Amino acid sequence: MSQTNRISGGQIDRSKSLRFTFDGVTYSGHAGDTLASALLANGVRLMGRSFKYHRPRGPISAGSEEPNALVELRSGARQEPNTRATVVELFDGLVAQSQNRWPSLSFDAMAINDRFNTFFTAGFYYKTFMWPAAFWEKVYEPIIRRAAGLGSLSRLEDPDDYDKGFLHCDLLVIGAGPSGLMAALTAGRAGLRVILADEDFRMGGRLNAETLGVGDQSGADWAAGVVAELASLPNVRMMPRTTVYGAFDHGIYGAVERVSDHLPVPMAGKPRQTAWRIYTKRAILAAGAIERPIPFENNDRPGIMLAGALRAYANRWGVAAGRRVAVFTNNDDGLRTATDLQVKGVDVVAVIDTRSGGPLLAGIRHLQGAEVIDSRGRLGLTEITVRSAKGAVETLRVEALGVSGGWNPNVSLTSHHRSRPIWRDDLAAFVPASDAPAGLIPVGAAMGDLSTHAALRGGAEAAAQVVADLGHGSARYDLPKAEDAPVAITPHWYVKSDKGRAWIDQQNDVTVKDVKLAHQENFTSVEHLKRYTTLGMATDQGKTGNVLGMAVMAELTGKSIPQTGTTIYRPPYTPVSLGALGGRSRGKDFKPFRLTPSHKWASEQGAIFVEVGMWLRTQWLPRKGETEWRQSVDREVLATRKSVGICDVTTLGKIDIQGTDAGAFLDRVYANTFSTLAVGKCRYGLMLREDGMVFDDGTTARMGPSEYVMTTTTANAVTVFRHLEYCRQCLWPDLDVQIISTTEAWAQYSVAGPNARKLLQKIVDQDISDAAFPYMGAGEITVGGLRARLFRISFSGELAYEIAVPTRYGDAMIRALVEAGREFDAVVYGTEALGVMRIEKGHVAGNALNGQSTALNMGLGKMVSRKKDAIGVLMSQRTELVREDGLRLVGVKPVNPAEPLKAGSHFLKTGAAATAEHDDGWLTSMVYSPHLGHHIALGYLKNGTARIGERMRAVNLLAGTDTEIEIVSPHFIDPEGERLRA
Amino acid sequence: MIINHPILGPRDAQEFVYLGDAALIDRPDGLTAGNEAFHDYVYLRDNPAGVHRELWYHEQGDRSWLVVTRNTVTHEITGVELARDVARSRGRSK
Known part of the structure; x- marks a missing residue:
């Protein structure tokens, strides 16, 4: 199809034609076009349907x-909803679809909503869908969501990569219009490290959209020259296609660079977008201004747009949005649209100027004191109705209308730390207040300096000040000659009408009527107005509508605009994709696995792994013929108890503690005593929080007079280390104690079972007989001459050791242990078998260490020493925590051995109703004990120690189980500990 | 946010772990203080809208505990000290 509305000029490359499709129809445009400019060039004005009424809509901005x-x-998978056609850079092969319409854009069945608009006014949902409450989620909301919606998701995984990056600079310049370019040039020439970021793909801002000259060049040519010079400076980083979306604390800015959005697919190795975190010493906000419309009846038809946009399409893209146009304005800037378009040969039918008096435009029908009061055209503008100063009404046939109600300085980023902009009557607009984020300097149009000269000057002066402040001397700059027209505006907020609808916020279908209704129902504060009418919500966040809404409310309440309120903005300035915020932290990379030293070996054996913290640990190791997990686990437990089993326990936290005060330090962080521990021995330690609850447990060994090795649980390895540093630095700063985490430095294996010693003796170089290496012994040994550590400790209740070798020998060690164990039928067991054996032995683990339990609850009350001051000891003795009838750890078995137990069940007396007041505690962990041949469990029972032998019930209302149980000692196996000491 | 570490210079707040009120340094002696004093120490905190001295831990760094003086309203940071120095200045030793 031909580009019927393409006119001369513009910064597009007419030698490069690009083909694209919109709603299945193929068109062509040129390099340098946006999707909107290319569609307009092809005579397509209708691009979408409105949110609520499904009214036909076209672009109002550029x-x-x-x-x-x-x-x-x-x-397909790259489909992206809610992209703005006005900023989508055209590429060859681009495919776009309209959204929020069915079955097609020109015939949308949901446009029936428009006929019933009297029902769909502000507050409609609140008033209509109130009753019955249960209907909201199930009936009303799904229907409303389907009818009123934005774009849809592909529901396919995004095939592209997103990156995160960090940048540092002296000065970040946000926006590359006249003020931003002048600021970057001044600072760049002075040697500052400068980043110039602009959301557009072509830098220059309004200079590209205007016919105003700078120096003796056109504005666009001057901008191109400055851009070329800046690009040649090694201390300046140019970032087009980059939106600075947020101003954060201490000079940090968030920005998204659309690296590949202008390409059909990203180039190999390149991300689609990069989220940058930019660290700055200063930032200059040169984000320009945003024009606002003048609402009148039916002002939302495709073809009616902002006057500045109409002229931007003509000047920058060589596109006439219509062949016959008119302009509706309340200020001088709107007049430029008429003169620019006339020069381009477009038929300017009339300028409707709300102001009376002043000079008339030459050669154009200039109606002063007039208003546009209505429009026609089902899918696009065909005519407007104009009322003259004297009240005469006439219709004018036009295809496009440019509307200018004045310009709002783009203050968004200045209010990200809650600074409220201030009103200026001479501009009829808000400008940034002086309490903008520290280091952020608004300049140019963003500051209310709306002439080209004032913008250039503001940028240069601000940059020179930054150069001086940062100690780079005085910057020199020459200001090129440019127009310096004052702002000439007479506010005319909307065209009054009794019946029709005049749109303020086109995205949310908020009309002047809706604001009047909000006022009538007393939602007059700005915050209420927004929430009652949805003014300023959704993807555009009211960039064109917010100030208008406030102005209408001000008029209704008889207050001034600043009395009515201000609107402030939060990040992000424009929508940021979740992909960019997530970066590479996606799927498996969101939380990478840590692998144990035996992982490779275990993988070769077909082990089943489980996530424990960030680690992958062997859960069980199935052998040929085993189809149920219990078969493997039962076998591993029985083989260990019968002969010997090997388990990778590397994931436990390991902390080396050294210094002459190491023992004293441990006495304060553990509830029990370690200073008295003999060298070459280990001891179980219980660590409390300051509130008296158990924090962590583990075994700590004394390797020398002033050297200990602590172990922690896998889950708390990091937090225990942090806590020890806190105690060492904040509480007892002069203790001579040094700590370092060695969790990653040692590969550690447990070897447990009656044959554990025989197996290990084959591997280690020293004598480890019971006499030479007794129960709870610890020490440095060697394995084939290599340095190792041996601890005679047991979690399983069997004769057991833990042997540690430097991590790089971990793989060799598991293979050596398995090889040496062959003659004993040794098994390698996983976390499930480990859990079975610790419950059989009555040891607490994660489920019992729940942050609400004391040592006394766990049956370890005697470990808490009252003779010394240790973290948590005092608070653990509070009256309620030491009640005789408090919770105690007990063992549980079913009366009928064939019956299973359920974890999480609550203890109830026989005959008691299953209600909270009869709750006697709960079952923390449960396993099937292959050794005993029935289920066993541990639990917290009120006054539990005194109730051993009692029969009661374990009730789980969620699982629907009610099992008769007997309370027993938590030590199901070898309560005297003879096996350990063998 | 940026925390100006006394040894390492300006570092991003992402490298730190936050604990809370630096009053935690003033831990009563567990053998001589009463339950009341410990209750206050463990559970009661000021929550000022304004200047607050708080503990931050440089976990992704040199493992220093720092006392950061921060305005909770503006996030302005007006002082950063090593917690060890603060603890000593408040009479803590061994």
Whole structure:
């Protein structure tokens, strides 16, 4: 198809034609086009349907403030909803679909909503869908969501990569219009490290959209020259296609660079987008201004747009949005649209100027004191109705109308730390207040300096000040000559009408009527207005509508605009994709696994792994013919208890503690005593929180007079270390004690079972007989001459050792242990068998260490020494915590050995109702004991120690089970500990 | 946020773990203090809208505990000290 509305000029490359499709129709555009400019060039004005009424809509802007022209870009897994056609850079093969319409954009069945608009006013949902409450989630909301919606997701995984990056600079310049370019040039020439970021793909800002000259060049040529010079400076980083979306604390800015969005698919090795965190000493906000419309009846038809956008399409992209156009304005800037378009040969039918008096435009029908009061055209503008100063009404046939109600300085980033902009009557707009984020300097149009000269000057002066502040001397700059027209505006917030609808916020279908209704129902504060009418919500965040809404409310309440309130903005400035925020932390990379030293060997054996913290540990190791997990686990337990089993326990935290005060330090962080521990011995330690609850447990060995090795649980390895550093630095700063985490330095294996000693003796170089290496012994040994550590400790209740070798020998060690164990039928067991054996032995683990339990609850009350001051000891003795009838750890077995037990069951007396007041405690962990041949469990029972032998019930209302049980000692196996000491 | 570490210079707050009120340094002696004093120490905190001295731990760094003086309203940081120095200045030793 031909580009019927393409006119001369513009910064597009007419030698490069690009083909693209919109709703299945193929069109062509040029390099340098946006999707919106290319569609307009092809005579397509209708690009979307409105949110609530499904009204036909076209673009009203030429930038990121666009509320209407939202499309689904690309197809398949790369489909992206709600992209603004006004900023989508055209590429060859681009595919876009309109959204929020069915079955097609030109015939949308949901447009029936528009006929019933009297029902769909502000507050409609609140008032209509109130009753019955249960209907909201199930009936009302799904229907409303289907009818009123934005784009849809592909529901396919995004095939592209996203990155995160960090940048540092002296000065970040946000926006590359006249003020931003001048600021970057001034600072760049002075030698500052400068980053210049602009959301557009072509730098220059409004200079590209205007016919105003700078120096003796066109604005666009001057901008191109400055961009070229900046690009040649090694201390300046140019970042087009980069939106600075947030101002954060201490000079940090968030930005998204659309690295590949202008390509059909990203180049190999490149991300689609990069989220940058930019660390700055200063930032200059040169984000320009955003034009606002003047609402009038039916002001939302495709073809009606902002006057500045109409002229941007003509000047930058060589596109006439219509062949016959008119302009509706309350200020001088709107007049430029008429003169620019006339020069381009477009038929300017009339300028409707709300102001009376002043000079008339030459050669154009200039109606002063007039208003546009209505429009026509089902899918696009065909005519407007104009009322003259004298009240005469006439209709004018036009295809496009440019509307200018004045310009709002783009203050968004200045209010990210809650600074409220201030009102300026001369501009009829809000400008940044002086309490903008520290180090952020608004300049140019963003500061309310709306002429080209003022913008250039503001940028240069601000940059020179930054150069001086940062100690780079005085910067020199020459200001090129440019226009310096004052702002000439007479506010005219909306065209009054009794019946029709005049849109303020086109994205959310908020009209002047809705604001009046909000006022009538007393939602007059700005915050209420927003929430009652949805003004300023969704993807555009009211960039064109917010100030208008406030102005209408001000008029209704008889207050001034600043009295009515201000609107402030939060990050992000424009929507940021979750992909960019997530970066590479996605799927498996969101939480990478840590692998144990035996992982390779275990994988070769077909082990089943389980995530424990960030680690992958062997859960069980199935042998040929085993189809049920219990078969493997039962075998591992029985083989260990019968002969010997090997288990990788590397994941336990290991902390080396050294210094002459190491023993004293341990006495304070453990509830029990370690200073008295003999060298070459280990001891079980119980660590409390300051509130008296058990924090962690583990075995700590004394390797020398001033050297200990602590172990922690896998889950708390990091937090225990942090806590020890806290105690060492904040509480007892002069203790001579040094600590370092060695969790990753040692591969550690447990060897347990009656034949554990025989197996290990084959491997280690020293005599480890019971006499030479007794129960709870610890020491440095060697394995084939290599340094190792041996601890005679047991979690399983069997004769057991833990042997540690430097991590790089971990793989060799597991293979050596398995080889040496062959003659004993040794097994390698996983975390399930480990759990079975510790419950059989009555040891607490994660489920019992729940952060709400004391040593006394766990049956370890005697370990808490009252003779010394240790963390948590005092608080653990509070009256309620030492009640005689408090919870105690007990063992549980079913009266009928064939019956299983359920973890999480609650203890109830026989005959008691299953209600909270009869709750006597709960069952913390449960296993099947292959040794005993029935289920066993541990649990916390009120006054439990005194109730051993009692029969009661374990009730689980969720699982629907009610089992008769007997309370027993938690030590199911070898209560005297003879096996350990063998 | 950026925390100006007394030894390592300006570091991103992401490298740190936050604990809370630096009053935690003033731990009563467990053998001589009463339950009341410990109850206050463990459970009661000021929650000022304004200047707050708080403990941060440089976990992804040199493992220093720091006392950071931060305005909770503006996030302005006006002082960063090694917690060890603060503890000594408050009479803590062994």
